[in-house]
Amino acid sequence: MLDFKLEIPFFDAKAAYSHQQEKLDNAIQRVLSHGSYINGPEVSEFALNLAEYLDIAQVVPCGNGTDALMLALMALELKKGDEVIIPAFNFVAAAEAVALLGLTPVFVDVDETSFNINASSFEQKINNKTKAIIVVHLFGLAAQMEQIVELAVQNNLIVIEDVAQALGGNYQHKKLGTIGHIGCTSFFPTKNLACFGDGGAVFTDNLDLAKKIKMLANHGQQQKYEHTYIGINSRLDTIQAAILNIQLKYLGALIEKRRAMATYYLQNLKGISCISLPPESEDHTYNQFCILLANRALRDQLKAFLEKHGVGSMVYYPKATHLQPAFSRFGFKEGDFPVAERLCHSILALPIFPGLAPVNQAHIVALIRSFADEIK
Ligand SMILES: Cc1ncc(COP(=O)(O)O)c(C=O)c1O
Structure with a gap:
C-alpha cells in the first residue's frame, strides 16, 4: 500500500x-x-x-x-x-x-474537546x-x-x-x-x-x-x-x-460530503492510540478535520511523515492569539490559556474538501496507521 x-x-x-x-x-x-x-x-x-x-x-x-x-x-x-x-x-x-x-x-480559553x-x-x-x-x-x-x-x-x-x-x-x-x-x-x-x-x-x-x-x-x-x-x-x-x-x-450537498469524509476518518482512525479524534456531532460541518497528538514533537513528526509521502496537512493554529507579538501590549503571557496553548502544539488538520477522492482518503488513513505502527 x-x-x-x-x-x-x-x-x-x-x-x-x-x-x-x-x-x-x-x-x-x-x-x-x-x-x-x-x-x-x-x-x-x-x-x-x-x-x-x-x-x-x-x-x-x-x-x-x-x-x-x-x-x-x-x-x-x-x-x-x-x-x-x-x-x-x-x-x-x-x-x-x-x-x-x-x-x-x-x-x-477554549474547551478541550470542542x-x-x-x-x-x-x-x-x-x-x-x-x-x-x-x-x-x-x-x-x-x-x-x-x-x-x-x-x-x-x-x-x-x-x-x-x-x-x-x-x-x-x-x-x-x-x-x-x-x-x-x-x-x-x-x-x-x-x-x-x-x-x-x-x-x-x-x-x-x-x-x-x-x-x-x-x-x-x-x-x-x-x-x-x-x-x-x-x-x-x-x-x-x-x-x-x-x-x-x-x-450546493451548500447543503457540499456539507454532506464533508460529513461523509469526516465519518470515514472517524471510523477508520478509531483506536489508533497516538491520536485523538474530533467530536462526532450533527452540529459539525467539518470545515476542518483536526486530530490531536500527544505533543509537538509527535505532531511535527506525523506532519513530516505525511509530507514525505506526498500528503499535505496543516497546523491550525501554531500559536495562540494572546501570544502573538502583535498582541503583546495586552500583557498576556505563556500559561494564561493552557488549553489553547496545548492545542497549538498538538493539533493537525487532515485534508477534507469536497473533491477529495475516497481512494486518497483511504491512502491517508493507511499512512497514519503505518506511522502509528512505526512509532510503537
Ligand atoms: C474563523 C475565521 N474568522 C474570520 C476569518 C477571516 O476571513 P477572511 O480571510 O475572509 O478575511 C477567517 C479566515 O480564515 C476565519 O477562519
Whole structure:
C-alpha cells in the first residue's frame, strides 16, 4: 500500500470549480458581458439568496470575513477601552478587528474537546466594560449557543457569531450565525461556502444595525457623497457574487460530503492510540478535520511523515492569539490559556474538501496507521 506515492494536497481550490464548471463559466461570462463589475445585480441577488437560506432579515455582502467582523463591531459604536470577549484559540481576524477599533480583546480559553469557548469559560471575565462577545464556531462545530446567549443576555452583551468556518451548520434547528445579534462570515476558498477570491458577509435580523453596517461598508454613505459615518470600502465583487449564487445552491450537498469524509476518518482512525479524534456531532460541518497528538514533537513528526509521502496537512493554529507579538501590549503571557496553548502544539488538520477522492482518503488513513505502527 505504501510502496507508491500519491500526491494529495491539503486543499484543492479547483475541485470547487470543476464540480459545476459549466454553470460557473456561464455565470462569470454573464458578468463579464454586462460589465457591472462593482455592485452589479448579482450582489443584491446573492444578499437575498443568502438571507433566504439563513432565514434572516438582512445580509450585507462585504470584501472578506475580517471586514465582516470589523463592520459588525463598528456598527456597535463602542468606546475606546470597551472589552470584547474572544477565544484565545482562533484565526487572528477577531482579535485584529477588536484591537484596530481601539477596543480591548479579552481572550478566554477554549474547551478541550470542542475547541470552542463556552459559557463557563467567559463568565468570570464579564465586568462593566464588557460589551460584546465574538463566538467562533471553530472548524465547523457549533458552540454551545444556548448557555452563551443566556449569559450574554443576562449581562447585556452583544453576541457576534463568526461562522467563517461553519456556514450552513445548525444548532438546535437554527442556522449558525442567526442565533446571536450579528453573524459574520468569509467566503475564502477553503470555507464551506466559497468563492474564487475574497468575499464576506454580515447578517442580522436588526434592521437598524443592518442599515448602518451597509452604510459603513460603503464609506459611511447611503446617498452618494453624503457621508454619515466614517466607514470603509468593503465590497463583494460582482463576479464573486455570481459564483456564490451558484455555490449556495450546493451548500447543503457540499456539507454532506464533508460529513461523509469526516465519518470515514472517524471510523477508520478509531483506536489508533497516538491520536485523538474530533467530536462526532450533527452540529459539525467539518470545515476542518483536526486530530490531536500527544505533543509537538509527535505532531511535527506525523506532519513530516505525511509530507514525505506526498500528503499535505496543516497546523491550525501554531500559536495562540494572546501570544502573538502583535498582541503583546495586552500583557498576556505563556500559561494564561493552557488549553489553547496545548492545542497549538498538538493539533493537525487532515485534508477534507469536497473533491477529495475516497481512494486518497483511504491512502491517508493507511499512512497514519503505518506511522502509528512505526512509532510503537
Ligand atoms: C474563523 C475565521 N474568522 C474570520 C476569518 C477571516 O476571513 P477572511 O480571510 O475572509 O478575511 C477567517 C479566515 O480564515 C476565519 O477562519
